[in-house]
Amino acid sequence: MKKSFIIILISLLNYNLFAQLNKPTDPLAHTYSIVARDAETGEMAVAVQSHWFSVGTAVSWGEAGVGVVATQSFTNKSFGIRGLAMLKAGLSPQEALDSLLNNDEGKAFRQVAILDVKGRVATHTGAKCIDEAGHANGDNFSVQANMMLNDTVVPAMEKAWKDNGDLALAERMVKVLEAAQAQGGDIRGKQSAALLIVKPEASDEPWNDRVLDLRVDDHENPVKELNRLVKVYRAYQHMNQGDLYVEKAQMQEAMNEYNAAMEMFPKNLEMQYWTAITLANDGKTDKAVEMLQKIYAEDSNWRELTKRLPEVGLLEVSEKELKRLTK
Template identity: 40%
Template sequence: MTFSIVARSSDGLAHGVAVASKFLAAGAVVPAAQAGVGALATQSYANLAYRPQGLTLLGTQVAAAEVVAGLTAADPGRDQRQLGVVGKFGEGATYTGSGCHEWAGGVAGDGYAVQGNILTGPEVVDAMRDAFLASDHGTPGDSAMALARRLVRALSAGDAAGGDRRGRQSAAVYVVAPGAGYGGTSDVAVDLRVDDHPDPCGELARLLDLHALLFEKADPDSLLDLSGELAEEVRALLADRGHTDADLDVALADWAGIENLEERMIPGRIDPLVLAHLREKA
């Protein structure tokens, strides 16, 4: 009923899951991840107990393949289950029970596991694997956001290759890394769901772009100094929006908070994406 990818970032700091299905709100059922521990996907008559049990096993340094073996061995419904697991180190692991609806199967390698059932064919998981591996280098952003982009690209590749043979309905991406959440106060870097939509993978990609604009940390190499003519331009644009504090940093932060761009604020400097948004709003 579902195709998913579970993966670890190239630097090992982030873990995440992306999933799509002809199933309402698959993101509420399939993914589980814990920062510094690993991630898993449970699907095909999903056993939701796999989520806490699997993360507990991963937290004790049990290898992904052994987690799969342990969870399925203890489950009398294992023939209809499908599972993907990735730990903090090593190979990912995937499992497809003999009673899963065709086509069903998966592939796994270093730091990833891809699986699906009721698919148009094996080309779906192959396309997802290839897209994920091809994006290993040159993906912009911090570790967690880079992984989220790779996961969504893989999901879109699977969808384009045929996806769920029943059609489309929902998609989700969930990524964790230590301190990567909003304001550094949680480990959940990305938690986006499209619960019921005619193009869930496309909508998920749009939401991830919006999430990146609002919450991704600014690239230090791209920051512009708030001085000279640029400072005067920014001050004038802010004044037009009613933000007139004599301290430019305060005025900019006040406006950014209203626009939900506070995660991109750096005193004395401005993110080009923030500048572009300010100009557009003015």
């Protein structure tokens, strides 16, 4: 009896040693994420949240005209780069995923999702991913999670994706993360989040091929902060569009865009300032002065900036008007 017990104990110790030796040494990123494609625009995205620092630097990978990858649990970062390379070479997501996992001794600990420009997906949740773990996918999306508080997270993510088809891709992705968190999310809590969106086609200017790349590396409520950043992004889209209208001398259209931005973030001095400068350049000095005085009261450095603009052609007014603008 004693001998049998010793044999069983040795077997258990050997099993545990085997498990430890075969467990990957890659960094942990136990998390929930979504890879998805907007069927109308063709844009592809990855969104993720985890109780782990700077999760976006490990989980999210994407390339315009190719696809996106989420690699998590025991994260193998090479899966991102290699997976995209395989898609670019013509492999399907499933073929790419099979190739990545084929010689991976840690595949039981991996969770990976791959999506291509056609909206095809392939997902793997290893048998040793920590519960609650699982995934759900379909045309143009895959949601996956591990180490969740409960098993309702993945179904909630899938439902949120399907129920919010009327939203733009960025906002839709955030809704999915919010749905996961509402179900308890990561059993350890919250720390970081990220959202990456790439264009459906690659251009000759790869530096412009990322539509959006937002990261919340360390925050008490990362999904909420990510949502705020998406709104800031939308506001600056209005500002950029306003600048384009200014270049075309379409001043009323420019002011409409600037006003839309300021309505979204009324306390943002940057938006207020350039709106005032546009008014000044359009000859509406009185309105510009009124706005600038309020801005200077908040931060006098903006007054100094105004003095420097004429030299570089960003403020084209007379000396008399410039004095009014900088008083």
